[in-house]
Amino acid sequence: MSAQTPVFQEMRRGRKLCDAVLSVAGVQFPVHKIVLCGCSSYFRALFTHWSSPDCEAFEIPHLSAHIMEILLDYVYTGEVSVTMENLQELFITADRFNVSGFTQACCRAMEEQLAPINAIGVWWFSNTYYYPELRSQVFDYILQHFEEVIARCEEDFLQLSVEDLVKIVGEDRLNVRQESTVFEAVLSWIRHDLRERERHLPELLSKVRCQQKVLIVANIRYYRKIAMIRLARITPEYFNQSVRCCEMVMQNRDCRTLIRTAMKLMPNVRMQGFNASLFPEPLARPRLPRAILVATGGWSGRDIVNRVESFDNRANCWMGVANDDETPRAYHGTVFLNGSLYVIGGCDDLAEVRTVHRYDLVQRTWQEVGPMRSKRCYVSVALLDGLIYAMGGSDGLRRLETAERYAPDSNQWTMVAPMNEMRSDASSAAHSGKVYICGGFNGEVCLSTAECYNPQTNQWTLIAEMSCRRSGLSAIAYGNNIYAVGGFTGLSRLNSVEAYSPETNTWRPMPSMMTARSNFGIQVLEERLYVVGGYDGSTTTSSVEFLDFNIGVWSQAQHMGIPRSGLSCSLVFDLPNMADYAAAFPSLPQGNDMER
CATH class of the missing domain: 1.25.40.420 (Serine Threonine Protein Phosphatase 5, Tetratricopeptide repeat)
Structure with a gap:
């Protein structure tokens, strides 16, 4: 039987069968020698080598009673209560008594409580007491949240050594x-x-x-x-x-x-x-970005392509990703989830498809996962609460009002309530626990209608209509709004943009794009709304532009490597191998760095 059971804790609390008493700062702690010997080399030596077998009373100096109580609770239950107030003393105690698993439990608790206000202090501490894994994780946190750290933890930042500042x-x-x-x-x-x-x-x-x-x-x-x-x-x-x-x-x-x-x-x-x-x-030299925009597939010229490109906004540079999907496709959707990029539906060179491929961005490998229930070309996709939604589209025979969602854990798609209208070539976004879908084509006309899905009630509800018909638009959630960008009215391509407020159920105009376009990619990256490629009414384009939300102005960004429409864009972030998808950094000679 493990010592970490309620039985032994109850016996300790009730002082039953205890054969030793630890005296800490004037407080007596009855314990079981065998329990402490089983998890701590310090106590094993104390009870067997540093004292006689019949000794029962032990003075433990330089320790508070409160910390000893936490330590014993961990020994008997496997649980530890770490706060910012007791962190330092707990780590010192873990190091001193060498209690099995206690240091790791403290490290895990500390990682969960990391914040800009304490990050530098924890970084110093993890180095002082040599916890390299924790130190590495805290250092990564400081790098990722640098602006917040220097704002919230200014006093600690100003106390950094020059060596530590250089590292950062x-x-x-x-x-x-x-x-x-x-x-x-x-x-x-x-x-x-x-x-x-x-x-x-x-x-x-x-x-x-x-x-x-x-x-x-x-x-x-x-x-x-x-x-x-x-x-x-x-x-x-x-x-x-x-x-x-x-x-x-x-x-x-x-x-x-x-x-x-x-x-x-x-x-x-x-x-x-x-x-x-x-x-x-x-x-x-640019900094490595925390997030990268990845564009997949689409039409280029007369061909559907399987090309994958990544955009590094820090360097304003597009990079080709070596591991292209084996299946060229267009009018598909993509979602980034758990370190992988899911490529959903669309059409290949022959027909509409219901297949889903998953690209592991760390391992850089492709895998086919569970297929959708329906073929869906011109599909709309969204990610909500770890589930992927695929809505509408065309199966080759008719436009669809059906919707389904994918659970990665079970690798299964299940149907959800159908939309109020058939929609292909629409666009969707998740916001505040709901999925919103805008515009599209119902087989007869382009649509100005929009609706939202509540997974709690499994119901779709029509919301206020957009100011104009939009098929082949792109929609995205940012801040408190859903943005509907560009598209096709049935007569012409649009450069107009409008924003929907779920709070007021109203649409309002936003600054127009520089180029009218439909069937393009869209993402928000560092307070900029990027639109990528598409069809401008006469040709497929490789142009990229962005709206800076801070100043409300559109500007040009670096073009993609090839023109394409019917592509899909996703944002990938916090990858351990982000450099694989960022601007190419030249390789340097290998060897040990020696600073001078």
């Missing part, structure tokens, strides 16, 4: 929307102790590393600069107003050299189709 700001994985955020954070850190820290400024802007590779006949050393702050990626306005006007920077000769280099690179960085060969220059 030099990381390609540092997640910042604007490189100026890093610049300002570094300046704040220096000004906190100006006399001592000002000498570190050149090092924090650009650092030299030596990489050594031993060959048979000679030792060859490779030197490369590692940019801490990517100066060439700061906006020209901020660069001129803040960086070049910073007295601390401009008075330093090494920093002035970096400023001149950055100024030469800045025009190239902002050119359409920026050459990735410039990425080796550290001041122009």
Whole structure:
């Protein structure tokens, strides 16, 4: 019988059959020697080697009674209550008494309680007491939530050592929307102790590393600069107003050299189709994005393609993904779930399909999973509460009003309530526990109607109509609104955009796209709404543009590698191998880094 059962805990509480008493800060804790010996090498040595067999009373110094109670609760029940208040003392206790599983339980609890306000403190602590796995996870958290960490945990950030600051700001994985955020954070850190820290400024802007590779006949050393702050990626306005006007920077000769280099690179960085060969220059190197836009399939010219491309918005660059789906398809849907991209329905070169393929983005392998109940070309898909919804479309004979959903755990599709109207070439989005679907084509006319599905009641409800008919539109949820973008009225392609408020059940106009288009991809990435490819009324396009929600203006982004319509776009994020889908970084010589 395991010691971690209610029986032994009840016996300890009732002081039954206890054969030892631990005295901690004046509080007596009756315990069972055999139970503590079974899970702690410290207590095993205490009871068998450091005391006589008949000894029953043991003084445990340098420990609070409260922490001892938590430790004993874990020994007897396997449960531990970790809070920010007791974290440090619990870790020290775990290290001291070497209780089996206690450190791991504390680490798990700490990971669950990680927040911007405590991340740096936990990072320091995990290094002090050498918990490398926890330290690595906390470091990743700091990188992903850097802007929140420096805002909520400013005091701890200003106490970082220069070595720790270099580790953070030099990381390609540092997640910042604007490189100026890093610049300002570094300046704040220096000004906190100006006399001592000002000498570190050149090092924090650009650092030299030596990489050594031993060959048979000679030792060859490779030197490369590692940019801490990517100066060439700061906006020209901020660069001129803040960086070049910073007295601390401009008075330093090494920093002035970096400023001149950055100024030469800045025009190239902002050119359409920026050459990735410039990425080796550290001041122009983009950060790895936390999220990537992935475009799959579609029509290109006269052919349906299976091509997969990923868009790195930090570098404004499209990359080809090597592992294309074996089945070319168009007018399909895609959903990102649990590290995989699901490609759903559509049509291939021959006919409408009901097949679903899953691409594991980490393993980079394709697998066919459970097929839908119906063939669905021009399908609308949405993800809600871990379930994939597929709605409407065409089975080759008729337009569909039916809908179904997929549970990854069971690999099964089940039918849900049908929509109020037949809809193919519509578009859908999930928001606040409901699925919304807009527009489409019913076999006779393009639709301006929209409706929403409540999974709690398994019912569809018509909502306010859009301002115009839209088939081949794209819809997406962002903030408190559903956006309906572009499409086809039956007579012409649209560049108009409107937003639906579920709270007021009303639509309102938004700034129009630069290019009218239908059957295009759509996603929101870092407060920008991207539209990708499509058909503009005369040709299939590769053009990409985005709406900046902060200023309400559309701008051009880098074109895709090929023109295509009937494609589908998804956002993938927080992958351990995000670099596989981001802008190509040149490989560097292998070897041990030796900083100088």
